[in-house]
Amino acid sequence: MAAKVSVKSKNGSVRRAIVVGGGLGGLMTVIKLCEAGIPVDIISLVPVKRSHSVCAQGGINASVNLKGEGDSPAIHMEETILGGDFLANQPPVKGMAEAAPGIVYMLDRMGVPFNRTPEGNLDFRRFGGTLFHRTAFSGATTGQQLMYALDEQVRRYETLDVQDERGVTIPGEKMVRKFEFFDLADLIMDDNGVVRGVIAQDLKTSKMHVFRGDAVCLATGGAGMVFGRSTNSVINTGSASAVAYRRGAMFANAEFIQVHPTAIPGPDKLRLISESVRGEGGRVWVPRDRKDKRAGRDIPEKERYYFLEERYPAYKNLVPRDIASREIFRTVVHEGYQCLPGVRSVYLDVSHLASTESSKHALKNKLGGVLEIYEKFAGEDPYTNPMQIFPAVHYSMGGLWVDFETDSHNSLKIGASRNASTNLPGLFATGEADYQYHGANRLGANSLLSCIYGGMVTGPSMATWREETNGSAFDLSSDLFDKAEKRATEEYTALLARTGSEYSENAFKIHDELAEDMLLKCTVERKNDELTGLVQKIDELKVRLKKAAVLDTTPTGKMNQPAVFLRHMRGMLDLAEVIAKGALARDENRGAHYKPVFDSDRDEAKDHPEGGKGRDDKNWLKTTRATFTEDGAKFDYEPVDISLVVPRARVYKQKSMAAAVGSIGATTETTEKKDDAHAPA
Amino acid sequence: MAEKTVTLRIKRGVADEASTWEEFSVALQPNANVISCLMDIRKNPVTKDGKTTTPVAWDAACLEEVCGSCTVVINGRARQACSTMIAGPHGIAPNGETITVEPMSKFPRVRDLVVDRSRMFDALKRIRGWVQIDGSHELGAGPRVSASDQEIMYTLSRCMTCGCCVESCPNYNDHSPFIGPFAISLVRMYNMHPSGKMQAGERLDSIMSDGGIADCGKAQNCVKVCPKEIPLIESIAVMGRETLKRALFGWLLK
Numbered sequence: 001m002a003a004k005v006s007v008k009s010k011n012g013s014v015r016r017a018i019v020v021g022g023g024l025g026g027l028m029t030v031i032k033l034c035e036a037g038i039p040v041d042i043i044s045l046v047p048v049k050r051s052h053s054v055c056a057q058g059g060i061n062a063s064v065n066l067k068g069e070g071d072s073p074a075i076h077m078e079e080t081i082l083g084g085d086f087l088a089n090q091p092p093v094k095g096m097a098e099a100a101p102g103i104v105y106m107l108d109r110m111g112v113p114f115n116r117t118p119e120g121n122l123d124f125r126r127f128g129g130t131l132f133h134r135t136a137f138s139g140a141t142t143g144q145q146l147m148y149a150l151d152e153q154v155r156r157y158e159t160l161d162v163q164d165e166r167g168v169t170i171p172g173e174k175m176v177r178k179f180e181f182f183d184l185a186d187l188i189m190d191d192n193g194v195v196r197g198v199i200a201q202d203l204k205t206s207k208m209h210v211f212r213g214d215a216v217c218l219a220t221g222g223a224g225m226v227f228g229r230s231t232n233s234v235i236n237t238g239s240a241s242a243v244a245y246r247r248g249a250m251f252a253n254a255e256f257i258q259v260h261p262t263a264i265p266g267p268d269k270l271r272l273i274s275e276s277v278r279g280e281g282g283r284v285w286v287p288r289d290r291k292d293k294r295a296g297r298d299i300p301e302k303e304r305y306y307f308l309e310e311r312y313p314a315y316k317n318l319v320p321r322d323i324a325s326r327e328i329f330r331t332v333v334h335e336g337y338q339c340l341p342g343v344r345s346v347y348l349d350v351s352h353l354a355s356t357e358s359s360k361h362a363l364k365n366k367l368g369g370v371l372e373i374y375e376k377f378a379g380e381d382p383y384t385n386p387m388q389i390f391p392a393v394h395y396s397m398g399g400l401w402v403d404f405e406t407d408s409h410n411s412l413k414i415g416a417s418r419n420a421s422t423n424l425p426g427l428f429a430t431g432e433a434d435y436q437y438h439g440a441n442r443l444g445a446n447s448l449l450s451c452i453y454g455g456m457v458t459g460p461s462m463a464t465w466r467e468e469t470n471g472s473a474f475d476l477s478s479d480l481f482d483k484a485e486k487r488a489t490e491e492y493t494a495l496l497a498r499t500g501s502e503y504s505e506n507a508f509k510i511h512d513e514l515a516e517d518m519l520l521k522c523t524v525e526r527k528n529d530e531l532t533g534l535v536q537k538i539d540e541l542k543v544r545l546k547k548a549a550v551l552d553t554t555p556t557g558k559m560n561q562p563a564v565f566l567r568h569m570r571g572m573l574d575l576a577e578v579i580a581k582g583a584l585a586r587d588e589n590r591g592a593h594y595k596p597v598f599d600s601d602r603d604e605a606k607d608h609p610e611g612g613k614g615r616d617d618k619n620w621l622k623t624t625r626a627t628f629t630e631d632g633a634k635f636d637y638e639p640v641d642i643s644l645v646v647p648r649a650r651v652y653k654q655k656s657m658a659a660a661v662g663s664i665g666a667t668t669e670t671t672e673k674k675d676d677a678h679a680p681a
Numbered sequence: 682m683a684e685k686t687v688t689l690r691i692k693r694g695v696a697d698e699a700s701t702w703e704e705f706s707v708a709l710q711p712n713a714n715v716i717s718c719l720m721d722i723r724k725n726p727v728t729k730d731g732k733t734t735t736p737v738a739w740d741a742a743c744l745e746e747v748c749g750s751c752t753v754v755i756n757g758r759a760r761q762a763c764s765t766m767i768a769g770p771h772g773i774a775p776n777g778e779t780i781t782v783e784p785m786s787k788f789p790r791v792r793d794l795v796v797d798r799s800r801m802f803d804a805l806k807r808i809r810g811w812v813q814i815d816g817s818h819e820l821g822a823g824p825r826v827s828a829s830d831q832e833i834m835y836t837l838s839r840c841m842t843c844g845c846c847v848e849s850c851p852n853y854n855d856h857s858p859f860i861g862p863f864a865i866s867l868v869r870m871y872n873m874h875p876s877g878k879m880q881a882g883e884r885l886d887s888i889m890s891d892g893g894i895a896d897c898g899k900a901q902n903c904v905k906v907c908p909k910e911i912p913l914i915e916s917i918a919v920m921g922r923e924t925l926k927r928a929l930f931g932w933l934l935k
Contacts, residue, residue, distance in 0.1 A: 031817050046740075047802065049842055050748040108823030111812035111874045113835040120825030139835055144747050148838060152811035159806055181791075204791050233742040267710040268717035268763075269744040365832065369839075373745050377712065379769040456817070508724045508736075551726060552735040558695050559792040561738050562723070 007037065007164045009474035014162055014173050016041050016474075017462055018198055018213030020184050020240055022048025024143075024451035025431020025458070026219030027150035032459020034157045034175050038466065041211055042154070043200045045220075045235050047180045049151045052221050052233040053451065056143025057370050058127060058276035059135035060107070060448040062100035066121055071132040073097040080446060081645045083129040083320050084397070084439020085591035085615060087253065087623070090644040092404050092436050095412035096446075096453040103452050104136045110149040114138050115366060125366070126279040127444040129320040129652075135445040140274055140370035146448055182209070183564060184220070184240040185492070187247045187427065188484045195426035196473040197481060199488040203564060206556045208488045210481045212473040215426055215462035218244055219455070222396035222432040226572045226579065227523070228515020230393035231263055231272040241400055241433055242571025245578070249422045251626045251633075252435040253398035254575065255582035256592050258442055259523050261324035262348050263392035264378050270392035271377055273348060274370045275444040278317040280363070282350045284308050284328070285386075286337035293340060296347050296386035304347075307331050315652045322441040322592040323652060325391040329524045332390070339388045347386035354383040393523060395447060397438045397592065398582075400429035401625055404436070410643050412457060417465040420458040426469065428462055430454035435623075440591025495550055495563050503549035507562070507569045510541050510548060514576055522580055526595050531584040538577050539632075545569055578626040578633050585635060586624065588616035617647055685709040687767050687774050688729060689718055691737055692783040693793045703737075704729040704779070712769065715762035715782065716741055716751060738793040746908060749841030752848070753794050754783040759848035759906055762794075785848045787855075801842050804864040808887045812877040824875035837870035837916065839909040846903035846913060858892030862903040865894055866916035872923070885920075885927045894924055 009015050017033050019026045022044035030040050042048060063076040077097035081088055108114060108122060114136050115123040124133040138145035154176055162173035179200065185208060186199040197212040223238025224230035245251050261284075262277070263270040278284070285304040292299060308327055309316045319327075328346050331337045339345045350367070354360040360383055364371070374382045401423060405416035412419060420428045420436075430451070437450040517537050521530040548569070551562040587610065589598045596602040600612030610616075622637040686706045694700035706729045707718045716739075723736035741751040744763040751762040756773060762782070768775045788796035814820075826834075840863050847853040847861040868884045871877040888894045897917055904913045 028817075035816060046742050046748075046750060047798070047842075049802070050742050050750050052742065052748075054747050054841075055743050055745065102819040105819070105822050106814075106817050109812070109814050109820065109876065111834075111871070111877055113826075113831050113838050115835075116826055116828040116831045118828065120827050122822075138838075141747060141839065144841070145835070145838055149812075152805075153814070153817075155802075155805060156809075156811045156813070204797070233748065234744060235742050266712050266717075268714065268720055271745045369747075376746065376764050376771065377714075377766070379712075379766070379771060506724060508720075512724070551723075554695070554735065559738055559795060562736050 007039070007162060007170070009472040011475055013474035014039055014170060015214050015466070015472050016212070017466065018043065018211055018216045019219060020044070020198065020217065021051070021219035021221060021431065021433065022178075023051035023053035023219060023221055023431060024146060024150060024448060025433070025454045026217070027154050028452045028455020029217050029219060029430055029458045029462070030154050030157070030176060031150065032456055033463060036460065036463040038463055039162045039173065039175050041213065042176060042178045043182045043184065043198065043211065044178070044180050045183055048154070048178065049147065051147060052236055053147045053448070054144040055231070055233060055272065056146070056448050057140045057272060057274035058279065059125060059137030059142045059445045060104060060146065061127065061134045061443070061445040062104040062136060062449065063097065063132070063134055064101045064104060064122065064124070067124055067133040069132050071134055073100065075132070076100065076134065078645055079130050080437070080443055081439065082650055083443040084441055085650055086439065086617070086621060086642060086647040087256070087590060087640060088437060088439030089404065089641040091406040091410050091641060092412055094410060094644055095457070096437055096450060098411060099453050099456065100449055103449065103456070107146060107149055110153060112138055112145050112149045125276055126318060128275050128278070128318045128324070129443040131315070135276070135279065137276060137366070139365065140276055140367045143448060146452070184243050185488045185567070186484060187216070187244060187424070188481060189247065189424070190476065190480060193425060194469070195424050196476060199484050201488070201492070201564065204559055206492070206558060206560050206563070208485050208492065210485050212481065214466045214469070214472050214474070215428065217428040217430060217458055217462060218400065218433050219429070219431045220433045222399070223572065223575050224393055224396070226514070226576050227257075227393040227518045228512060229266070229268070229270050231260055231270055232393070237568040237572055238575045239568040239571040242574045244400060244422065244424070244427060245574060245628050247424065248628065249424050249427060250401035251398065251575070251578050252401035253582070253624050254396070254578040254626060255586055255624060256397035256440050257393060257523065257579065258321055258395035258397060258592050259325040259391045260394035261321055261328055261391050262389040264374060264387070265345065265390055266377060271373055272392070272394065273374060273387060273389055275321070277348060277350060277367055277370060280350070280366055281353050282317065282348055283352070284317050284346055284348055286331060286339065286346050290336050290338070291341055296339060296349070297351060297384060305337065312652050314654050319652045320441055320443060321394075322594070325524055326594060328391055343388065345388040345390045348389045349386035350382060351384055351386060391524060393519070395442055396432055397435065397440065397442055399433050399435040402429050402434045402436055414457060415460040415464055417461050417468055419461040420454065421461065421465070426465065428458050430458040440593060492563065493556070495566050496553055496555065498548065498550040499553055503547055505544050505548040506551065507545060507548040507566055510545055511569055511572070514538070514541055514572065518576060518579070522583055524594065526583050526593070528584060528595070531580055534580045535577065535584060538573055538580060542573050545573060574628070581633055581635065582624045582626065586620060588613065588620040590615050590620065615650070621647065685777060687713070687718065687777045688779040689715075689722070690779055690781045691793070693737065694790065695792045696790055703734060709767060709777065713767040715753070715755060715765045715767070715780070716744055718767065719762070738795050740795045747841060749843035752785060752843045752845055754785055754848065756781050759785060759845040761843065761908055764908070785844055787848050787853055788844065798842065798844055801844060801847070801861065801863070804860040805842070805867070807860060808864050808868050809880060809884050810867050810871060812871060812874055813880055814876075826875060830873060834870050834873055837866055837911060840867060840911055841909065843908065845906045845908060849902035849906045851900050851902070852896055852898045857896060859896040860888065860892050862897070862913040862917060864888070865897070865920050866911060866913050869916045869919050882927065882931070885924050888920065889924050889928065894920055
């Protein structure tokens with residue numbers, strides 16, 4: 001834990017840190033800062049309790065081994081790295097896997113109502129990419145329950161007074177101040193490029209506010225809205241990350257977008273049906289007869305094609321998400337199977353688990369929250385009818401580039417200020433907003449873990465930074481902050497003037513157009529000619545966005561959602577460009593990033609000089625990094641730290657646990673491989 | 682074939698300025714809900730009688746009834762806009778009937794359908810709504826909990842501070858300090874938890890003063906509108922007994 005430093009600046013102000021975003025990553029960062037005695041301002045688009053973390057359903061991974069299967073953090077680390085197709089830097093993953101059991105115990109102590117065994121212990125379920133029961137869960141709304149636990153702890157800090165180093169209460173100052181319905185508009189950087197605070201817009205009044213901060217963290221989540229309809233909340237536009245990117249923060253591995261295999265199609269949103277449904281025994285199938293018009297429940301067992309179970313006899317329905325999504329896509333789009341003629345979906349079936357009243361009750365206890373979502377939004381009872389589902393954009397493995405510092409065991413050195421720091425000094429990133437833990441594909445139930453672990457790393461890192469850095473933002477002259485506020489206010493006022501015949505575009509329609517192309521060309525299967533077209537389309541939309549009318553000229557002083565959306569739309573186009581260009585450049589198949597020409601099973605591979613090469617470690621075992629310029633994103637690449645687990649082929653057809661354990665600690669071989677990774681592209 | 686449409690009649694206005702009503706006609710898509718209709722309106726913000734207007738302001742995040750953001754009053758009943766389907770088995774306007782959408786009346790209006798629910802979050806501070814822990818560092822496993830207790834706590838813990846219960850409560854308004862059914866139900870949850878109950882007395886005290894449990898008029902509307910089917914009335918009854926015990930015998934326990 002960081003040493004105590006002065007609570008007050010030289011001029012007597014309380015030195016606060018800033019956390020933007022109040023999901024799991026942000027709130028855990030806040031808790032760690034408060035425990036280090038550092039007061040925090042939280043800036044959040046929505047009341048923090050409504051952050052997107054609430055949508056996580058299935059659970060949180062921790063190798064507690066309460067089922068006596070011989071699970072361990074070392075195996076968890078190994079499977080996470082393998083699941084991510086070796087693109088994740090390995091020391092942070094090690095740190096995360098080692099911390100996981102302690103994190104689940106902490107959440108348990110905070111009162112998360114985790115499901116229990118008859119003995120009163122934590123219950124664990126299975127998830128994708130592992131054969132162990134490693135996932136603690138709270139019904140099927142685990143994210144919501146974890147969010148509430150952290151929200152409650154932070155609320156307690158809202159009631160606690162700030163004390164100075166001698167323990168004297170500073171009147172009127174609380175440890176946590178929340179600014180909810182506030183949107184990040186800009187970063188404030190001093191002449192040396194150090195981030196000294198932020199400008200945030202009060203969405204209720206549209207006024208810009210200055211926040212000074214001795215360390216700023218962005219914990220603002222992913223950018224699923226770039227794809228329009230996804231499993232993400234509508235607030236996940238990635239706007240805050242895009243603001244930082246425009247100010248020079250590097251964005252890493254943006255092309256790795258997780259498409260979740262199972263979601264309910266809908267006009268406004270593709271609602272997630274958790275992987276835990278398969279973890280509890282749910283089966284994916286299609287009618288063998290492509291023209292079968294019978295309802296799913298009327299199709300007899302022998303006429304059902306359980307394609308995941310047939311193709312992956314060891315992991316069956318619990319292969320990692322990228323693989324499951326591609327298989328569903330292939331089965332439906334290329335092979336022509338579907339639930340009903342003309343209905344592009346496959347069945348996810350739990351009806352066999354609810355055949356008696358008592359088994360139905362048990363199922364409801366574990367999955368009620370998610371089955372209820374299906375019942376409400378699809379209008380069918382999933383206890384008796386197989387659910388119709390299709391893949392949907394779900395998670396950004398990429399995010400703001402952040403650094404890390406290792407200890408002598410190649411784990412993360414907690415408390416080092418390099419951890420979680422972006423390339424902009426004083427700016428940190430955590431949670432889905434960073435790129436750190438999941439490589440090319442995230443394993444199910446690792447996101448809640450990475451968010452909370454991220455916060456546990458970021459809080460102490462910010463505390464150390466605050467101590468190491470020269471001077472406090474609270475002692476700087478107000479010039480810097482006044483100018484930034486003026487600039488942001490002028491930018492916003494200019495938006496309000498965008499009315500009249502020259503502004504003929506509607507930003508919401510531009511969003512629809514972007515989403516349609518991103519979904520079609522940049523999700524499960526990617527082709528270079530289509531990606532080239534997509535990059536051009538994004539350029540065209542950027543030009544057209546400049547012609548978008550504000551739609552609402554309501555002056556500052558009142559809420560104005562369409563004007564704010566213009567800023568978010570600009571950010572989405574910036575991030576879309578980084579995603580599309582990153583995908584175009586990366587000529588290989590790795591995790592969620594897949595081009596049919598590199599798959600030896602596909603016809604397209606035959607005519608391509610490098611056809612069917614699959615993953616290409618020689619050229620592409622490296623992190624993509626994008627930097628903003630006025631002429632578009634510029635890319636460079638960084639070697640991946642593979643100091644712990646030797647890259648190997650990623651196969652899920654057989655059981656691979658023994659192999660997994662065997663390769664840990666193969667240091668000599670690892671060093672050689674590491675040199676390979678440094679080879680230029 | 683003429684496109685099927687649905688009409689939304691929406692109450693609009695900024696803060697405490699006068700309200701107006703506007704009607705919008707929206708094409709009916711399969712699986713449409715009130716949010717998807719509002720999304721269509723902002724892509725073409727023109728009223729039913731052809732007047733160009735501003736897009737309607739509304740509050741939303743998850744769109745799967747777990748964040749609590751999008752509570753509005755639809756056809757007179759407080760509920761989540763995202764899970765209010767237009768057609769289908771639970772549809773409220775399968776034949777294109779007019780749907781009335783208003784902001785909740787118990788909170789200060791920000792704009793159109795957006796209200797400020799800070800009062801609910803303040804209530805969570807008042808009841809000391811947290812399990813007090815010694816720190817987030819490693820302190821080993823938590824207390825054991827029986828599966829049946831977990832089931833009750835989980836049910837209570839699904840409260841998403843959406844506001845349906847207080848919107849329907851005749852005793853919750855700007856003249857009364859009543860903290861609302863949701864807060865009382867949460868006291869029950871924290872007081873059930875093995876370490877949470879170490880501060881049970883403080884939480885009971887917080888609902889025994891002005892605006893506490895005694896202000897409940899037992900109208901029982903809350904339990905009917907709770908989207909998460911939380912047994913609010915049962916919780917109020919349990920807390921009624923607990924607070925009574927504390928009022929009668931609390932001095933003995935001190």
